[in-house]
Amino acid sequence: DAGVIQSPRHEVTEMGQEVTLRCKPISGHDYLFWYRQTMMRGLELLIYFNNNVPIDDSGMPEDRFSAKMPNASFSTLKIQPSEPRDSAVYFCASSPGSQGGYFSGETQYFGPGTRLLVL
Amino acid sequence: SQQGEEDPQALSIQEGENATMNCSYKTSINNLQWYRQNSGRGLVHLILIRSNEREKHSGRLRVTLDTSKKSSSLLITASRAADTASYFCGTGRRALTFGSGTRLQVQP
Numbered sequence: 001d002a003g004v005i006q007s008p009r010h011e012v013t014e015m016g017q018e019v020t021l022r023c024k025p026i027s028g029h030d031y032l033f034w035y036r037q038t039m040m041r042g043l044e045l046l047i048y049f050n051n052n053v054p055i056d057d058s059g060m061p062e063d064r065f066s067a068k069m070p071n072a073s074f075s076t077l078k079i080q081p082s083e084p085r086d087s088a089v090y091f092c093a094s095s096p097g098s099q100g101g102y103f104s105g106e107t108q109y110f111g112p113g114t115r116l117l118v119l
Numbered sequence: 120s121q122q123g124e125e126d127p128q129a130l131s132i133q134e135g136e137n138a139t140m141n142c143s144y145k146t147s148i149n150n151l152q153w154y155r156q157n158s159g160r161g162l163v164h165l166i167l168i169r170s171n172e173r174e175k176h177s178g179r180l181r182v183t184l185d186t187s188k189k190s191s192s193l194l195i196t197a198s199r200a201a202d203t204a205s206y207f208c209g210t211g212r213r214a215l216t217f218g219s220g221t222r223l224q225v226q227p
Contacts, residue, residue: 004161033214043162043207043217056214091161095213106150108215110161 004111006092012117018080021114023092024073030097033108034067034077038088046090049075050097061086082118089113124218125208131224138195140221142208143188149212151184151191156205156220165193165206200227 005024013019025032034046047057052069060067064083069075079086093108126141142151150169154162168175168184168191175182181194195202203225209215 031213042219045214045216048214050213093162097213106213107152107164107167108154108162108209109164110154112161 004092004094004109006090006111006114008114009112010115010117012119013082014119015083016081017118018078019082019086019116019118021077021079021090021092021116023075023077023111025075025092025094026096026109027073028096029094029109031095031108032069032075033093033095034075035091035093035110036088037091037113043091046077079116082116084118087116087118089115125206125221127221128219129222129224131226132198133226134198134200136198138198138202138223138225140193140206140223142191142193142218144191144208144210145189148186148210150210151182152209152215153180153182153191153193154207154209154217156207158204162207195223198223198225200225 007022031050033048035043036046037043045059047060047067048055049069065079067077091110091113093110095108124143132138148170150167152167153165155165156162166177166180166182168182170186179196184191205220205222207217207220209217
């Protein structure tokens with residue numbers, strides 16, 4: 001398996017522009033997570049999905065952020081409009097859930113991240 | 120607020136030495152996971168220990184869990200330069216809450 005795939009790997013944009021980050025989870029995984037990593041705040045959970053349904057979006061900073069999972073193999077995280085404080089590395093992760101059994105179902109597999117810089 | 124907090128924040132050792140890092144958390148847990156992050160990369164799962172387990176081994180890794188003290192430790196034995204990375208503990212049933220990590224530098 002290719003692992004979790006994220007695109008783009010790097011994004012530089014200007015304040016006010018719309019940014020869309022994409023994620024393809026590992027096939028067969030039930031859960032998909034979006035995290036954000038900054039020096040100041042560390043790793044933060046933004047939102048997670050179970051079987052394509054958003055379960056907890058309490059970590060989404062504000063209405064400028066939205067996430068969708070239209071099918072089991074694709075998710076997007078959108079920022080509109082973007083601001084300089086959104087600059088961070090955004091990670092997508094997936095986990096097997098019930099498919100992984102007792103010992104491995106909760107292990108998370110992270111993508112390489114998207115490094116976002118908003119000028 | 121962060122659930123887990125790693126200690127120390129940074130650790131520098133020589134190749135061949137053992138590295139120990141600790142994680143403290145605040146609320147009761149079902150399990151605790153340790154992850155490694157190499158510079159510029161995503162996190163890689165190392166080991167998961169459940170709340171009813173006290174110790175777990177995987178290769179050169181040894182993890183302990185003390186639920187009464189709400190703490191866990193990760194021991195890397197006979198460290199190698201390739202172990203240089205940041206190490207994070209994560210807690211939570213599904214979505215994980217991570218600490219700020221321990222940056223380990225192994226000098227060749």
